[in-house]
Amino acid sequence: MNTTNExxxxxxxxxxxxxxxxxxxAAFVLELDPTISELAxxxxxxxxxxxxxxxxxxxRGSGTVYIDMKITDSRKVIIKVxxxxxxxxxxxxxxxxxxxxxxxxxxxxxxxxxxxxxxDNVRVSSTPGKGTVVTLExxxxxxx
Amino acid sequence: MLxxxxxxxVLTVYLxxxxxxxxxxxxxxxxxxxxxxxxxxxxxLDFSKVSFMDSSGIGLxxxxxxxxxxxxxxxxxxxxxxxxxxxxxLSGVRALGVLR
Numbered sequence: 001m002n003t004t005n006e007x008x009x010x011x012x013x014x015x016x017x018x019x020x021x022x023x024x025x026a027a028f029v030l031e032l033d034p035t036i037s038e039l040a041x042x043x044x045x046x047x048x049x050x051x052x053x054x055x056x057x058x059x060r061g062s063g064t065v066y067i068d069m070k071i072t073d074s075r076k077v078i079i080k081v082x083x084x085x086x087x088x089x090x091x092x093x094x095x096x097x098x099x100x101x102x103x104x105x106x107x108x109x110x111x112x113x114x115x116x117x118x119x120d121n122v123r124v125s126s127t128p129g130k131g132t133v134v135t136l137e138x139x140x141x142x143x144x
Numbered sequence: 145m146l147x148x149x150x151x152x153x154v155l156t157v158y159l160x161x162x163x164x165x166x167x168x169x170x171x172x173x174x175x176x177x178x179x180x181x182x183x184x185x186x187x188x189l190d191f192s193k194v195s196f197m198d199s200s201g202i203g204l205x206x207x208x209x210x211x212x213x214x215x216x217x218x219x220x221x222x223x224x225x226x227x228x229x230x231x232x233x234l235s236g237v238r239a240l241g242v243l244r
Contacts, residue, residue: 051165105169107200111199
């Protein structure tokens with residue numbers, strides 16, 4: 001599995017950048033000629049991961065959100081959404097559907113459930129006080 | 145800006161565009177201030193013009209379910225486009241009995 005293209009993006013943890021981030025990622029996937037549904041899945045998952053970095057990672061101030069993205073020769077899309085924010089104390093608990101620490105902001109607690117449902121693979125690596133990396137993978141189907 | 149109509153104790157809000165965390169707060173404030181001013185018996189959220197929604201939209205629906213409940217009214221969610229059906233199903237919103 002070789003990387004055929006890659007992209008790196010960094011932006012300030014402002015919520016206005018959520019739309020920017022998912023649009024850039026979607027535009028980068030276009031070379032694989034994804035279906036509308038595949039594109040919507042990726043946009044939604046990226047929106048969740050970026051929102052988590054902004055709402056939770058940098059809840060005590062602003063910081064930089066990083067997206068590192070690769071496309072492989074087997075048509076796999078690998079997206080890492082990274083922050084150097086607060087980190088997650090208990091990843092297993094954070095990934096449980098309906099668990100949220102931002103109830104007052106009406107966060108539904110479904111971010112990771114959405115990512116897992118819309119992508120083929122989701123990995124979360126986090127160190128409290130250091131930050132979080134969410135890796136999202138999706139195979140883009142070859143249409144004949 | 146959201147288009148809204150109010151008649152026969154029904155407040156209808158026509159949501160549009162992309163609903164994410166960035167936009168949800170403004171939509172929430174706008175709807176809740178109208179709920180408090182008008183105290184309708186029913187709030188209808190129309191999703192026909194919504195092109196994208198992440199879980200912030202689910203939070204928005206669940207939150208309005210609570211706010212209309214507090215003033216003794218009911219919520220209806222209508223015209224959910226096909227591309228939003230998966231996130232709606234995943235969220236369990238259907239169990240609230242608000243979809244039509």
